[in-house]
Amino acid sequence: MRLLSIYLLLCCQCAIAADALSLPDWSGVWERFEGNGGIFDPSTVEPKDGRAGSPGVRQYPPLTDVWEARYKANLALAAKDRLPDPISFCGTPAGFPRLLALPDVYEFIVRPEQSWIITENGPNIMRIYTDGRDHPLPEEMWPTFTGDSVGHWEGQTLVFTTVSMIGEKKTVLDRSGLTLSDQASVSTRMFMTEEGLLRAELTIDDPVALREPWHVVRHFRKLPDGTRVYDYACAENNRNPITEFGQTLTLDADGNTIDIVIDNKQSN
Amino acid sequence: MRSILSRCRIAITIVVAVSVIGFVPASGPAMAHHSSAMFDKSLVRQESAIVREFQWTNPHVWIQVYIENESGEQEEWSIEGGGPNSLFRKGWRPSSFNAGDVIEIKFNPMLDGSRAGFFVGARLADGRTLGAW
Numbered sequence: 001m002r003l004l005s006i007y008l009l010l011c012c013q014c015a016i017a018a019d020a021l022s023l024p025d026w027s028g029v030w031e032r033f034e035g036n037g038g039i040f041d042p043s044t045v046e047p048k049d050g051r052a053g054s055p056g057v058r059q060y061p062p063l064t065d066v067w068e069a070r071y072k073a074n075l076a077l078a079a080k081d082r083l084p085d086p087i088s089f090c091g092t093p094a095g096f097p098r099l100l101a102l103p104d105v106y107e108f109i110v111r112p113e114q115s116w117i118i119t120e121n122g123p124n125i126m127r128i129y130t131d132g133r134d135h136p137l138p139e140e141m142w143p144t145f146t147g148d149s150v151g152h153w154e155g156q157t158l159v160f161t162t163v164s165m166i167g168e169k170k171t172v173l174d175r176s177g178l179t180l181s182d183q184a185s186v187s188t189r190m191f192m193t194e195e196g197l198l199r200a201e202l203t204i205d206d207p208v209a210l211r212e213p214w215h216v217v218r219h220f221r222k223l224p225d226g227t228r229v230y231d232y233a234c235a236e237n238n239r240n241p242i243t244e245f246g247q248t249l250t251l252d253a254d255g256n257t258i259d260i261v262i263d264n265k266q267s268n
Numbered sequence: 269m270r271s272i273l274s275r276c277r278i279a280i281t282i283v284v285a286v287s288v289i290g291f292v293p294a295s296g297p298a299m300a301h302h303s304s305a306m307f308d309k310s311l312v313r314q315e316s317a318i319v320r321e322f323q324w325t326n327p328h329v330w331i332q333v334y335i336e337n338e339s340g341e342q343e344e345w346s347i348e349g350g351g352p353n354s355l356f357r358k359g360w361r362p363s364s365f366n367a368g369d370v371i372e373i374k375f376n377p378m379l380d381g382s383r384a385g386f387f388v389g390a391r392l393a394d395g396r397t398l399g400a401w
Contacts, residue, residue, distance in 0.1 A: 090301070258346060
């Protein structure tokens with residue numbers, strides 16, 4: 001019996017090793033290829049070089065009328081610097097799918113049973129289970145920033161679905177005020193292009209916020225070998241507190257507010 | 269320090285950057301961890317300054333500098349930069365600025381006129397430059 005157990009264990013380990021050899025090489029350090037202005041969906045942003053949160057800059061996902069109205073209201077607040085980005089409080093992660101559109105760098109770690117997306121900014125850690133498990137039962141899930149991701153490999157393509165994301169209550173997709181509901185789900189395909197970019201194709205479904213599936217594509221480019229990743233400790237020296245009315249302030253080196261003009265009323 | 273400022277001071281230059289000078293990216297400051305709405309991204313102010321302190325910290329670096337005002341008085345300004353991680357990968361170092369360094373610095377000033385700005389570029393005492401110069 002003992003010999004049989006050892007034999008089975010070795011077989012299992014050999015199978016995992018063989019699986020590992022068949023996985024693509026996504027090692028190294030990467031950065032987002034497009035959307036340097038923080039825009040989540042570069043394909044629908046207008047104007048094309050617009051920055052998220054700047055007046056007159058928006059995207060055109062297939063929002064329902066109700067959520068289009070919400071987006072317009074958020075756009076108006078963002079243009080007046082009265083729609084704080086949740087991550088600007090230095091307390092919560094960006095969450096998925098926004099974590100595919102962050103500044104700073106990325107690591108993509110693939111294993112047969114699980115893959116990780118690690119973002120320096122935040123930081124965010126996303127776990128994608130590929131060991132055959134399914135999403136938890138509804139009564140065993142609650143909305144989280146990164147949600148629950150399960151998937152599999154189709155050749156060199158990582159295919160996974162993400163559900164149970166926290167949505168508009170605590171996250172935005174970018175500083176234009178674009179949001180999804182906590183009923184959203186995302187189907188993602190990630191693979192290396194012939195040009196050496198890592199490509200993420202997202203199909204976003206949201207029975208509450210979207211009229212139809214929303215397709216978003218993002219790319220990542222590899223940085224030179226030897227590039228290091230560092231701590232991102234947002235609360236270390238955050239000199240930009242946000243008022244109860246949403247205005248971002250600036251502190252001097254002694255912690256005193258520099259701003260001359262500070263709103264003390266709720267913005268409409 | 270006052271005499272150093274007097275010797276090195278250049279005329280305050282406020283440049284309408286987008287239309288006159290091509291060194292400012294059209295997209296404005298690199299994405300900060302917070303809103304950049306408080307900065308006038310259409311203007312670049314250039315000053316001669318003396319470094320008081322360089323804060324190499326997350327989520328952003330800060331350069332505390334003394335700038336002489338029109339009355340000849342020294343005023344402390346807070347110049348905010350990007351995150352140390354990304355700046356390091358662009359060639360910045362924790363020792364890029366040191367107390368007492370005499371530099372020229374360009375920044376997007378605050379819209380409300382308060383003494384702060386977002387870093388655009390700097391020329392160090394040894395002639396090296398950082399950022400857009």
